Amino acid sequence: MQAADWDARYAAQQQWSGDPNALVAELLGDVPPGDAVDLAAGEGRHALWLAGRGWRVTAVDFSAAGLARGRARPGADRVTWVTADVRGWDAPPASLDLVLVAYLHLPGAEATDLLRRAVGWLRPGGRLLVLGHDADNVAHGVGGPQDPAILHSVARLAPVAGLLDVDRLEQVRRETPVGTALDTLLWGRRSCS
Numbered sequence: 001m002q003a004a005d006w007d008a009r010y011a012a013q014q015q016w017s018g019d020p021n022a023l024v025a026e027l028l029g030d031v032p033p034g035d036a037v038d039l040a041a042g043e044g045r046h047a048l049w050l051a052g053r054g055w056r057v058t059a060v061d062f063s064a065a066g067l068a069r070g071r072a073r074p075g076a077d078r079v080t081w082v083t084a085d086v087r088g089w090d091a092p093p094a095s096l097d098l099v100l101v102a103y104l105h106l107p108g109a110e111a112t113d114l115l116r117r118a119v120g121w122l123r124p125g126g127r128l129l130v131l132g133h134d135a136d137n138v139a140h141g142v143g144g145p146q147d148p149a150i151l152h153s154v155a156r157l158a159p160v161a162g163l164l165d166v167d168r169l170e171q172v173r174r175e176t177p178v179g180t181a182l183d184t185l186l187w188g189r190r191s192c193s
């Protein structure tokens with residue numbers, strides 16, 4: 001989907017997402033604040049939540065409509081909002097304590113290239129959190145994109161995980177009002193050595 005398609009999706013409904021994803025909140029809840037980038041931030045639910053916990057957050061998304069929603073919410077002045085295609089956007093090397101990538105779905109090679117670059121933006125010990133719909137969700141879960149070519153899996157994230165000290169790389173279940181969804185989680189740290 002292009003930026004215009006996402007703009008149209010956001011325009012078609014009031015507010016998509018407000019609270020952070022429960023697993024994101026669980027994993028990041030105890031991490032001391034620092035410098036973070038939320039890639040494909042959408043309406044900024046995670047960027048705003050992180051900023052409220054003291055993080056200095058840059059929220060990047062190519063949908064101006066999505067970011068406009070975030071900018072209109074309380075606490076938005078504590079977030080740096082950047083309208084850009086993440087495939088061509090870069091943070092300075094070794095500048096970040098956290099890169100969060102939640103429910104961004106790109107074709108496999110593009111996703112791997114982006115996530116490899118994102119690892120390079122992390123300081124030693126900095127964390128990468130990738131969470132999104134798992135390929136198995138199409139047959140065994142609910143909601144989400146139905147094109148397996150853009151969905152995550154443990155195998156597809158393995159090359160990126162290989163660049164990290166990995167805490168978790170696994171398929172996870174997410175309960176929704178319409179049933180159980182299957183996501184993939186990658187949660188790891190850039191090596192300090």
Ligand SMILES: C[S@@+](CC[C@H](N)C(=O)[O-])C[C@H]1O[C@@H](n2cnc3c(N)ncnc32)[C@H](O)[C@@H]1O
Binds near residue numbers: 063
């Ligand atoms: C399902 S939403 C997830 C938003 C947010 N991460 C969250 O969890 O609430 C996917 C977002 O990815 C953004 N996106 C998709 N491809 C992108 C790209 N190439 N560059 C920047 N943003 C992109 C869309 O505009 C949309 O806001």
